[in-house]
Amino acid sequence: MNGYNLYVIIAAIAALVLWRRTRSMYRPIRGNGIRLLVPMIFILPGLALVNNPEVNEPAWALALAFGLGAAFSIPLIWTTNYEVREDNNIYAQKNWGFIVAFLGVLIIRVVLRQVLTDIEPQDLMALFMMVAFGYLIPWRLVSFIKFRRLVSQTDTFRRTGSNPK
Secondary structure (H helix, E strand, O other), X not given: OOHHHHHHHHHHHHHHHHHHHHHHOOOOOOOOOHHHHHHHHHOHHHHHHHOOOOOOOOHHHHHHHHHHHHHHHHHHHHHOOEEEOOOOOEEEOOOHHHHXXXXXXXXXXXXXXXXXXOOOHHHHXXXXXXXXXXXXXXXXXXXXXXXXXXXXXXXXXXXHOOOOO
């Protein structure tokens, strides 16, 4: 796969994530929030890239990549919030800072890919999968916790008859 095709795929994935995120600002989140955890399942096949026997990266490099991803998750966590609107449904809070944070993470990943040219392709892919695990897992888990906390507050307010705002 040449570099051009890779960037087209990255841009398509980023556009899909941004489209889903902006659409969720206008649609209520139904159920108990388990759908917030689904993207973690979608990246599980990426473990095959990390466990590939041809990957020669030391454990400290993979841990460092995961840590870098965890650092990338911080702005995503800060900008992901939920709110109860007039119809008593829970929505993703309108926050355009999330889009800026997401694009910032994406740009940093693309720049890192350009800088790290002396690493073997399979090693580079394993490192970038660890970065993806590092920001996706904490971000989605914290988002789920924030959602569940708001659900429990909303249920408490509904039972007591007071307004959560």
